[in-house]
Amino acid sequence: MSILGRTPSLRLQLSLWLLLPLLGLLALDAWLTYERAMSAAHTAFDRTLEASLRAMREGIALRDGRLEIDVPNLALELFDDKAGPHVFYQVRDDHGETVTGYNLPGPPGARPPLYRTVFYDTVFHEQPVRMAAQALPIHDVGSARSQLVWIVIGETIEPRQALAREILVGSLLQELVLVALALGIVWLGVRRGLRPLHRLSDTVAARSASQLDPIEHRDLPSEMKPLVRALNQYVDRLHRMLQARKRFLADAAHQLKTPLAVIQAESELALREPDGERVRAHMRVLHGTVRHAAKGVQQLLSLSRLDPESGYAxxxxxxxxxxxxxxxxxxxxxxxxxxxxxxxxxxxxxxxxxxxxxxxxxxxxxxxxxxxxxxxxxxxxxxxxxxxxxxxxxxxxxxxxxxxxxxxxxxxxxxxxxxxxxxxxxxxxxxxxxxxxxxxxxxxxxxxxxxxxxxxxxxxxxxxxxxxxxx
Structure with a gap:
């Protein structure tokens, strides 16, 4: 199989050159879209966590130095979702002792200001969990005393991941449609752009072996004119080489015609002569003619080799x-x-x-x-x-x-x-x-x-x- 048979078509090469970068860009865009979707999901669900903190805060009171906690149903109903996240909460005093709920990990770093909600990611029971924590003072109205408590509430991140995947899938489907449309437009554009090249190929293929005049390129696209000019230069060099060959053949015929006629005549005369001396006379003429013809052929070959169109350097x-x-x-x-x-x-x-x-x-x-x-x-x-x-x-x-x-x-x-x-x-x-x-x-x-x-x-x-x- 020839090299041309194994080489992909120009249209296929252009399509591959465009498709591979597009696939790479699509993968990068998918990753960025997922990150943005997760960020948006965190923003939306963090508001729910913060609303739950406020609801739980309403059910905490201090009476006679003791904390009374009544977790309202509203605080947990906010997480009632088909995705079924696992919800964890904790109320603990300023000494870190759990008053009610789970032993959840606290927020990392230094203690945040009062009434400020801190969001952080952690792992609880081998599950990734999104947490919200808030420190606030609880006042005992009867004794004018107060106590600092921590409210911590969290949920597993399955709903957030599901929302991010939903956003990602919708975005990818939309982008795949756009990529398919773009590839279709590019395919049509390449096909239309290659029409002049196909016409040029048909023009060259339709030429006869003796048709060596330049190819017309005035109506071709500007990108193809250098190719046609290069083809014309090649055809011109080929034409000059053919002319040099014809000139050599004509020169050889001109140079050898007379010596060959003399050789033939002298050899025929020598064959007819019975006298040895006269035969030798004819042979001397024959020998001189052969030497003259040999020198002419040698000079013709030398001149053909030195011809400017032979390409000899x-x-x-x-x-x-x-x-x-x-x-x-x-x-x-x-x-x-x-x-x-x-x-x-x-x-x-x-x-x-x-x-x-x-x-x-x-x-x-x-x-x-x-x-x-x-x-x-x-x-x-x-x-x-x-x-x-x-x-x-x-x-x-x-x-x-x-x-x-x-x-x-x-x-x-x-x-x-x-x-x-x-x-x-x-x-x-x-x-x-x-x-x-x-x-x-x-x-x-x-x-x-x-x-x-x-x-x-x-x-x-x-x-x-x-x-x-x-x-």
């Missing part, structure tokens, strides 16, 4: 330009000597550039090959490496041949261009285009100028360290 590091040029000049020295050409090298000292050694050697080899090929037998070719005052490096190949007319000096960098000076000279017309592409990859500039005294000077200028690109 060399690894540049500090390399000795003078060392690369000297090594190539030594490799071409036997060829120059065989043709009677004086091939020399000039260098003022170590010259370092940021580049790739293999490409620099290929650039130098193409320049020397062109100079030897077009300058003619008996000419002089000089490879020169120097460094200018501003830090820029120069690689020059200088010859004293016929040169190139100024009007053609830009045209010779085009593929397969053969100017007036190239007529009758064996060549492919790809050497200088390769030189310009390698120079471009090194941010260098390649140019032609006339040699003083006649001839041609090809100069490749490399930027100074940290300087601006020249290409």
């Amino acid at each position: 060399p690894t540049l590091r500090e390399v000795p330009l003078d060392g690369a040029a000297r090594a190539v000049a030594l490799e071409w020295a036997p060829v120059a000597r065989r043709l009677g050409i004086d091939l020399g090298f000039e260098g003022d000292g170590p010259v370092t550039v940021r580049g790739q050694m293999e490409l620099l050697q290929e650039l130098t080899a193409n320049l020397i090959d062109n100079a030897i090929r077009y300058a003619g037998d008996g000419s002089a070719v000089t490879v020169r490496v120097a460094q200018e005052a501003d830090g820029a490096a120069l690689l020059q190949v200088i010859d004293n041949g016929p040169g190139i007319a100024p009007a053609e000096r830009e045209d010779v960098f085009r593929r397969f261009y053969r100017g007036e000076s190239g007529q009758g000279v064996e060549g492919t017309g790809l050497g200088l285009p390769i030189v310009r592409e390698i120079a471009r990859l090194h941010e260098a500039a390649a140019g032609l100028e006339e040699t003083p005294g006649g001839g041609l000077t090809v100069t490749v200028r490399f930027p100074a360290p940290g300087g601006q690109p020249l290409a």
Whole structure:
């Protein structure tokens, strides 16, 4: 199964991203709602406790120094509820002795002011209980004496919890309805918002393989325009790569058509010849044509690799330009000597550039090959490496041949261009285009100028360290 098959849809992902935070918020809200409900329940039921305290206070009297307590029914009827809470009460004197009721725990902390009701939570008989306590003086009218008593009354908290749960359930049901409505609205909004994306997907899917023109994005939402622009840039790069491939195939057909025809003709003639010497003559032509075709194919492959649309990016590091040029000049020295050409090298000292050694050697080899090929037998070719005052490096190949007319000096960098000076000279017309592409990859500039005294000077200028690109 593909990755796309296992990945949830965008609509489902958006729904999950919205649902999970909503569930978290709903849980937090449920906890807060329950706390608020319990607080409200305490407030309501505490009033009942306080009313019971006041009712009990009416039934306490002091006569002849003795406390008489008559707990009115009203004090306990206030708790008559279907929830059935357990009610506890206590009346005790100032010494803490129970006069009537249960031995309930008193309020924590210091003694509160008289007539002030204190509410507190405690545990009695292993049950959580809400208590209310009040201290008040009881006066004996006959003897003008008084005594301080404590009235404590409490109830278990089941009714309060039931009320809080009822409030919580009602609140949650209401919020669940709101959440469901919100999710429905979000779902519809996401579905409506994704319609332009579906239309774009249908538009792209309906295109043919050869339809590489840009996708129109004027009527799309602003959020989708960056995606369409990125798609158009990708399609444009793909179009350029396809064009580069077509150009390579056309160049290969152009370059190999003539050599293959010559090879076929010469091989047929060689097969018909009974004379061994004449066969060898045909084979020499055949061999030269094969060498020419092999070199053309090699240069075509190199040019295709260096094409700007191929995406090739060399690894540049500090390399000795003078060392690369000297090594190539030594490799071409036997060829120059065989043709009677004086091939020399000039260098003022170590010259370092940021580049790739293999490409620099290929650039130098193409320049020397062109100079030897077009300058003619008996000419002089000089490879020169120097460094200018501003830090820029120069690689020059200088010859004293016929040169190139100024009007053609830009045209010779085009593929397969053969100017007036190239007529009758064996060549492919790809050497200088390769030189310009390698120079471009090194941010260098390649140019032609006339040699003083006649001839041609090809100069490749490399930027100074940290300087601006020249290409």
